[in-house]
Amino acid sequence: MTPTQIAALIVAGAFVLLVVLLAIPLVKLGRTLDEATVAIRKAHENTDPIFTGANSTLTHVNTQLERVDGITANAKTVSGNVSALSSLFTATLGGPLVKTAAFSYGVSKALRARRKRKEEPWGKHSRRKGGRK
Known part of the structure; x- marks a missing residue:
């Protein structure tokens, strides 16, 4: 054999x-890729129930939101009716009731003052300076 x-x-x-x-390392990398492929396949198979559940949940939430919209509209109508009723009242x-209340307050105050004068004829509301004799 020659050196060459x-x-x-x-x-x-x-x-x-x-x-x-x-x-x-190439064989190990091939095994890793096989495991990754299996994991992706399992994840893909398990996403159908998840998406189905999410879809039914969103449908239920939309139904509830429609109900809330109806309730909000009814509450708005009721508040408008209450506002109109209070304005009408x-x-x-309102005007005659306030006048009646003011009149009754004035009458009761006058009656109290009159009773007080009858009970204390020589009090500060008396017209006589010397009192009765």
Whole structure:
């Protein structure tokens, strides 16, 4: 064997060793990709029930929101009716009622003052300065 052939054998052995050393990580990487493919497939199979449940939940939420919209509209109508009723009450009965209340307050105050004068004839509200004799 010539030195060139020996060098070629060494280079060939080194190349085989390099291929074997690179083959091990490639085999491991292939197994990892297979596991990732299986995991993605399982995740894809399990998404149908999740999406179905989410879809039914959204349908239920939309139904409830429609009910809330109806309730809100009814509450708005009721508040408008109450506002109109209070305005009508104020316009029709408010003025006379306030006048009646003021009149009755004035009458009761006058009656109290009169009773007080009758009970204390020589008090500060008396017109006589010397009192009765």
